[in-house]
Amino acid sequence: MDRRTFLEAVAGLLGMPFSQIAHWEHPSPPPGPTDEEDFWAWVRSEFPLHPSLLNLNNGGVSPHPRPVLEALFRLELAANEAPAYVMWRLQDQKEPLRQRLAALCGADPEEIALVRNSTEALEAVIFGLDLRPGDEVVLAESDYPSMIAAWKQREARDGIRLRWVRLPLPTDDEEALLRPYLEALTPKTRVLHLTHLINWTGQIVPVQRLTAEARQRGIFTIVDAAHSFAHVAVDFHAWGCDAAGVSLHKWLCAPFGTGLLYVRRERIAEIWPLFAAPADRQPTDIRKFEHLGTRSIPTEQAIAAAIDFHEQIGQARKTARLTQLRQYWLAQALTLPRIRSLTPQRLAAGLATIAVEGWEPSKLADYLLEKHRILVTAIDWAGLKGIRITPHLYTRLVDLDRLLEALKKLP
Ligand SMILES: Cc1ncc(COP(=O)(O)O)c(C=O)c1O
Structure with missing residues (x-):
């Protein structure tokens, strides 16, 4: 099937006119490595774009570029011809995927499980570890709410003790980030739960020194890397953690509902699966x-x-571009009165949060959406209040100018 026939079939399936999806057709190869803005224009042309909305909330979930959409539709079409045969017997090839994903995150394929999201990955570990009443888990107030809820459920059900850490956010001082964790560890600590790239502000926590310290004390380390994978370089062996969870529908732009669980080989046997495996x-x-x-x-x-x-x-190249986009808008936003950054300069990548004096986060996010058609994320958690701006690879500098204009005109 050639590309046009394929797109016509997709259009028919979706009940859409062909002309509406024809703009997905961008057969030209990416320009050479020297034409940087041309290259990003090509990347942009690969994404389906909303006609009016400026989407600056790409942190929660990313859109799929055209090749992913095409693969998804192609696989769906084929699977539906005879699901029990095509999907289960032909398509279900996890091993090559396991190998490719392992190569992207410094792991062995035998340490990678394919799951649906970071929540499933991390909760498999949180609920799968044998812990006794009185065992301590160290975690931060700024960790992700679902993980906090999972640990609180274990606290209520199993009598484990949670020791909370408050991080001095934002900071580029690595020692200041490590100190509260190290101070919270006791001889009763069994687990150290870390978030590598904090979703509220984009703060990166250098986890390596903490995992090294934990390992010396026999403490199990879990790293929430939901936002890290395919955003910044991830190397689980170098990080030295025992387990980690990743969302593939964020920065990898994989289909919605895809994630991976990493467990260091020697520790797999210690964790019970959430759904019992066959004998x-x-x-x-x-x-x-x-x-x-x-x-x-x-x-x-x-x-x-x-x-x-x-x-x-x-x-x-991806990390450099995402960092460049963040630096571009943030540096200019900080020249405006009333705006303060909640994101550090160095320990960050593409995602950043600003506080705007006189504005409640949700009111400001609603205002930007209603008045300017700009989608941002309202942040109000663990004492951090502001709006999070998350451009993606398809975001242009002129799009960020539109955001800056809107910020300049704030009443
Ligand atoms: C730090 C962090 N952990 C976990 C999650 C949960 O990810 P998912 O929705 O893919 O389960 C998110 C989602 O935004 C997150 O930011």
């Missing part, structure tokens, strides 16, 4: 975390197209 599955086998029942194999398999797209750009 013939060895406790040391990472695949025990994939026993879920029916799930969308087209969704899972289209991850491969997202990896292709990611590799076409390259991690270093």
Whole structure:
């Protein structure tokens, strides 16, 4: 099937006129490595864009570029011809995906399980570890709410003790970030829960020194890397953590509802899976975390197209671009009166949060949406209040100028 026939089939399936989806057709290859703005214009042309909304909330979830959408539709079409045969017998090829994902995050394929999101990955570990009443878990007030809820449920159910850390956010001082964690560790600490790239403000926590310290004391380390993977370089072996959770529908731009769980090989046997694995599955086998029942194999398999797209750009170039976009708008926003950054200069990448004096976060986010059609995230958590701006690879500098104009005109 050629591209046009394929798109016509998709249009028919979606009940949309062909002309409406024809703009997904961008067969030209990416320009050479020297034409930087041309290159990003090509990247942009690969994304389906909203006709009027300026989407600066790409942190929660990312759109899929055209090759991912095409792969997804192609796989769905094929699967629906005979799901029990095509989807289960032909499409369900997890091993090549496992290998490619492992190569992207400094892990061994035998340490990677394919799951639906970071929540599933991290909660498998939070609920899967054997802990006794009185055992202590160290975590931060700024960790993600679902993980906090999971730990609180264990506290209520199993009598474990949670020791809370307050991080001095924002900061570029690594020692200041590490100190509160180190001070909270006691001989009773069994688990250290860390968030590598904090969703509220984009603060990066250098986890390596903390995991090294924890390992010396026999403490299990979990890293929430939901926002890190495919945004900044991730290397779980170098990070030295025991487990980590990742969302692939964020910065990798993979289909919605895709994620991965990393567990260091030696520690797999210690963790019970959330959904019991069949008896013939060895406790040391990472695949025990994939026993879920029916799930969308087209969704899972289209991850491969997202990896292709990611590799076409390259991690270093992607991080540099996302950082450049953040620096571009933030430096100018900080010249305006009433605006203060909640994001550090150095320990950050593409995502940043500003506080605007006199504005409640949700009121400001609503105002920007209603008045200027700009979508941002209201942040009001753990004492951090502001709006989070999250551009993506398809965001242009002129789009950020539109944001700056709106900020300048704030009443
Ligand atoms: C730090 C952090 N952890 C976990 C999650 C949960 O991710 P998911 O919705 O993919 O489960 C998010 C989502 O934004 C997050 O920012």
